[in-house]
Amino acid sequence: MFEFITKRSFFINVLAAIVLIVVLGAIFFATLGIITHHGKTITVPDIRGKNVKEATEILGKAGFEATVRDSIYADTIPALSVYDQAPEGGAVEKVGRTVYLTINKTIAPMVQMPELVGLTFRSAQMTLESRRLKVGDTSYQPDFATNTVLKQVLGGKPVKAGTEVPEGSAISLVLSSGTGNTxxxxxxxxxxxxxxxxxxxxxxxxxxxxxxxxxxxxxxxxxxxxxxxxxxxxxxxxxxxxxxxxxxxxxxxxxxxxxxxxxx
The missing domain is CATH 3.30.10.20 (Trypsin Inhibitor V; Chain A)
Known part of the structure; x- marks a missing residue:
């Protein structure tokens, strides 16, 4: 008699465990769509140019997470503004997705001034762009090599190669106009x-x-x-x-x- 009761209790426990697993599985799969927002999408707002704090609030209200992934310096937008985002504004994504932000730095990093004297204007322009510098004003003076750089100037003063200058600086160039005819x-x-x-x-x-x-x-x-x-x-x-x-x-x-x- 004792052995029969023991065996019966064991089988009941196994059956109860199976029923419990089935019920929990059913509950899990029933709520999976809610947890993962399955099928629920929304348009990502365009927050480029906005302050990072404001951008984070806008994304949060829209149902997205915000994470700063990178930083860059650009003098076209205010410091601590969003320079770029991924996914881009207008993309249709799942609610809860993380939007990665690239933020504009507060202080321009310093870069070394390249040697431009002797280069053609096009080569000088490409060299400046590779250092995140810009071409400023251009002027001409007579010289043999037409359209080559004779001087490189920053803030009204000649700037030597190797000098540390702020990224985004506009470098003025004095170019050769060739020899005159007179x-x-x-x-x-x-x-x-x-x-x-x-x-x-x-x-x-x-x-x-x-x-x-x-x-x-x-x-x-x-x-x-x-x-x-x-x-x-x-x-x-x-x-x-x-x-x-x-x-x-x-x-x-x-x-x-x-x-x-x-x-x-």
Whole structure:
């Protein structure tokens, strides 16, 4: 009798366990659609350009989660604004899906200024864009290599390659316009200091070519021009001419030439 009761209790327990599993399974599958929002979709709001706090609230009210995934710097929108989102605004997604945000940084990161002098305008533009920099104002001055960069300027001052500048900075470029068509008299530089000769050439839209020294010179800027090529006057006594953008070679000395050796 005891053995019969024990066996009967065991089978009842097994049966009760099976019934319980079936009931729990039925409840689980019945509520699965509610838990996962199966079949329930909604349009993702476009929150680009909005402050991250406001964007998170908008997404939350619409039934989405918001997570900051990345950050970038752009000077076209305010700091801490949403630069990009995934999924994009207008996409139809399940309620409860996470929308990943890319946020605009508060401070522009620093990047190294590249060397642009000697590059064509197109190459300089591509180089700046690769560093997240922009082309600012462009101006021209006569020089041999047409449309190549002669100077790179930031804030009105020349900026050297390797200098740390804020990302997004606008770099102004001075480009070569080529040599001019008009012939102008060669300026007489003999007897001038190198600094004075350099200013005179700049004023005439001419460049400095090869610079050679004669004897020991401690201060190049204070050295004197004792010879130039081309000279102002040729062997026939006629004044030589040059085009804007061309260069003049200079010979420098620490001793100022005598008045007799200076051409009128």
């Amino acid at each position: 012939e102008n008299p060669v300026p007489d530089l003999t007897g001038l200091s190198f600094a004075e000769a350099r200013d005179a050439l700049t004023a005439s839209n001419l460049g400095i070519g090869t610079v050679l020294t004669m004897g020991e010179i401690s201060d190049t800027a204070a050295a004197f021009v004792v010879r130039q090529s081309p000279t102002r006057v040729n062997a026939q006594g006629d004044i030589n001419t040059v085009r804007a953008g061309e260069t003049i070679d200079l010979w420098l000395s620490a001793v100022k030439p005598s008045a007799d050796s200076v051409h009128p």
